Amino acid sequence: MAPFEQTRRSFLHTGMAAAASMLLPAGLSRAWALEIGDSVLTSVSDGNLVLPLSFSYPDAPQDELIALLEKNGLPTDSLVPDCNVPILKTPDRLIMFDVGSGHNFMPSAGKLLDNMAEAGFDPADVTDVVFTHGHPDHLWGLLDDFDEIVFPNASFHLGRAEWDFWSDPATVDAMPEERKTFAVGAQNRLAVLEDMINLFEPGAEVLPGVEAVDTSGHTPGHMSFMLHGGSEPVLVAGDAITHFAVSFAHPSWPSGSDQDAEKGVQTRLKLLDRLAADKAALSAYHLPKPGEGRVERDGTAYRFVAST
Numbered sequence: 219m220a221p222f223e224q225t226r227r228s229f230l231h232t233g234m235a236a237a238a239s240m241l242l243p244a245g246l247s248r249a250w251a252l253e254i255g256d257s258v259l260t261s262v263s264d265g266n267l268v269l270p271l272s273f274s275y276p277d278a279p280q281d282e283l284i285a286l287l288e289k290n291g292l293p294t295d296s297l298v299p300d301c302n303v304p305i306l307k308t309p310d311r312l313i314m315f316d317v318g319s320g321h322n323f324m325p326s327a328g329k330l331l332d333n334m335a336e337a338g339f340d341p342a343d344v345t346d347v348v349f350t351h352g353h354p355d356h357l358w359g360l361l362d363d364f365d366e367i368v369f370p371n372a373s374f375h376l377g378r379a380e381w382d383f384w385s386d387p388a389t390v391d392a393m394p395e396e397r398k399t400f401a402v403g404a405q406n407r408l409a410v411l412e413d414m415i416n417l418f419e420p421g422a423e424v425l426p427g428v429e430a431v432d433t434s435g436h437t438p439g440h441m442s443f444m445l446h447g448g449s450e451p452v453l454v455a456g457d458a459i460t461h462f463a464v465s466f467a468h469p470s471w472p473s474g475s476d477q478d479a480e481k482g483v484q485t486r487l488k489l490l491d492r493l494a495a496d497k498a499a500l501s502a503y504h505l506p507k508p509g510e511g512r513v514e515r516d517g518t519a520y521r522f523v524a525s526t
């Protein structure tokens with residue numbers, strides 16, 4: 219069976235769709251949505267990235283990598299991952315997990331605000347932004363072209379280790395040349411949040427029903443979030459799992475986008491094992507739009523079963 223199995227076996231059966239559509243803006247009534255207790259999780263696209271293959275998996279066996287990409291009908295010179303921003307609507311909050319790239323990272327990304335408008339979400343209604351980590355495609359959308367915060371009424375939440383890493387002036391010098399802009403861009407944005415950020419530790423209940431899960435490796439303080447309150451937990455994974463074919467079929471291949479590749483592998487293996495065992499739902503930032511599905515075992519590895 220192909221590692222990526224598109225399926226209509228959606229979580230959104232008819233009854234759930236009706237319940238979900240009552241809680242969502244009109245534009246989202248037909249979009250993917252997952253009911254979690256009295257809350258609804260969906261996602262809005264920020265566009266996609268374009269990454270050279272050499273950046274993404276430089277240390278994987280290249281012939282096997284290319285064969286896997288070809289088998290999945292993907293280009294073999296670059297990766298073009300989607301960017302999906304999860305949004306959780308609870309009875310009294312509108313919570314975003316990350317804020318997209320903004321206009322200064324890549325021309326193919328930074329579409330979040332247009333797509334939010336189309337889906338009926340007003341940035342002014344966002345009560346909370348919970349960050350998974352400080353990379354450009356997750357953080358740089360915080361500010362508009364006038365350096366004003368795009369979500370004027372939101373509270374902001376970030377793992378303490380992630381804050382400490384990107385806020386450290388030494389981080390700019392320590393980053394390889396091609397990623398120095400990551401550190402400069404993160405510092406500029408975090409400086410704006412300095413007096414209002416809520417820093418938290420792994421295991422914390424960041425917001426009611428939102429549990430921080432340590433998934434460091436991609437970055438030193440990367441966090442995922444387990445959402446409780448439904449019949450089963452749902453994991454907002456951020457970039458702990460990034461590629462719908464590679465991350466599942468070969469979770470042990472080191473990823474060039476993980477700052478600590480070895481730790482990234484350990485984190486990924488642990489998460490996949492837990493998600494497959496629990497049959498939990500998964501929302502991951504770079505899986506194919508809308509980024510949600512489930513994890514199944516596939517021999518000694520795994521496969522992603524999309525929920526679209």
Ligand SMILES: [Zn+2]
Pocket residue numbers: 353355356457503504
């Ligand atoms: Zn990312």
